[in-house]
Amino acid sequence: MRNFVLISVLMWCAMVVNATDCDYLMHAQPDSLTRYRVQLQARNATLDGVLAVKIVDGNINGVVINDFGIKAFAFIISHDRKKVKLQDVMPMLNHWYVKRVLKSDLKLLFNITDCDKQPKGKKTQIEILDDGSIKMTNTKYHIEYLFTKAQVIETQESGREGEEIELEYEITE
């Protein structure tokens, strides 16, 4: 009888733990882009720009573009958030050692939940700032990332550029 009660209590506890919803801090949606301001600071490089993510075919597809709209790199994170694939990495970042660190940091970033008290990586510190930004520091390679969800400002579409102008610009070889 005592064993039955003990097992019941343990099962109840397990159910309570499972029922606690942990939400990923980095969100993505299937029907629209989620944008974050991103600042990446390494020893000799600073990258400021936008991280845009969207769920496509069940995976999280993302792209980091710099302030002028030029792509720094793109990535695909598997639906279970366990695999990261980098692609279209700009030449200045396209080195195996840079890509290895980027992949590992992206995997960590997309696996942080609001239940995590401690970072999951051994050499990475994660801090949630007062404004909700996520600061991630790779202490081994001295890389600092800051992700801030972009506050979207609604503006009226100007509609200046129509199809007619687009057609005029078609080039015929």
Add this chain to the structure above:
Amino acid sequence: MRKSSPEESRAMITKINSSAASIRSITCSFTQEKSVSMLNDKMVSRGKMCYSSAGKLHWEYISPYSYVLVINNNQVTMKSGAKTNTVDINSNKLFQAIARIMVSSVTGKSINKSNDFDVTMYCYNQYWCAHLVPKEANMKKMFKFIRLYYNSNQTMVNRVEMVEKNGDKTVIRLNDIVTNKPINDAQFRVN
């Protein structure tokens, strides 16, 4: 648009160069549209720009979020909300390379860089286009081509298209362009 003859191309480039050489400042608004195939989506941003031939640039996004980038005296200052960050452009090759492409594109000076690009000119009525194929190794890895569109009446770039190796495209349209109007130096400072 049709490919211009060699004579037409020479005349167009001469006119563009002469116009670019006379530019001391540019003020305009812009729309930036980024197509990313792997997101099946477009990212549209709007903002305003000031450029001074002294190498100063104010590039400000107004929507979908507020963000300011200023290049002044080899310093790049970025402001997002209350946060301001300044870095030395010389210590940042990545930014330096990108800023160089952008500034020489919006000012139309890219067509002068024969070491960097193979240039082919196209025309259609008052519209001109410089089709630039990168020669430099890193640029070649990034871009399939860059196209600068001009209105021949102004001989000013009014649209920049940057097409990446995988076909993803960034289109920047410059509107309400005003040239050689004095710009308050405060525009090139971030508070």
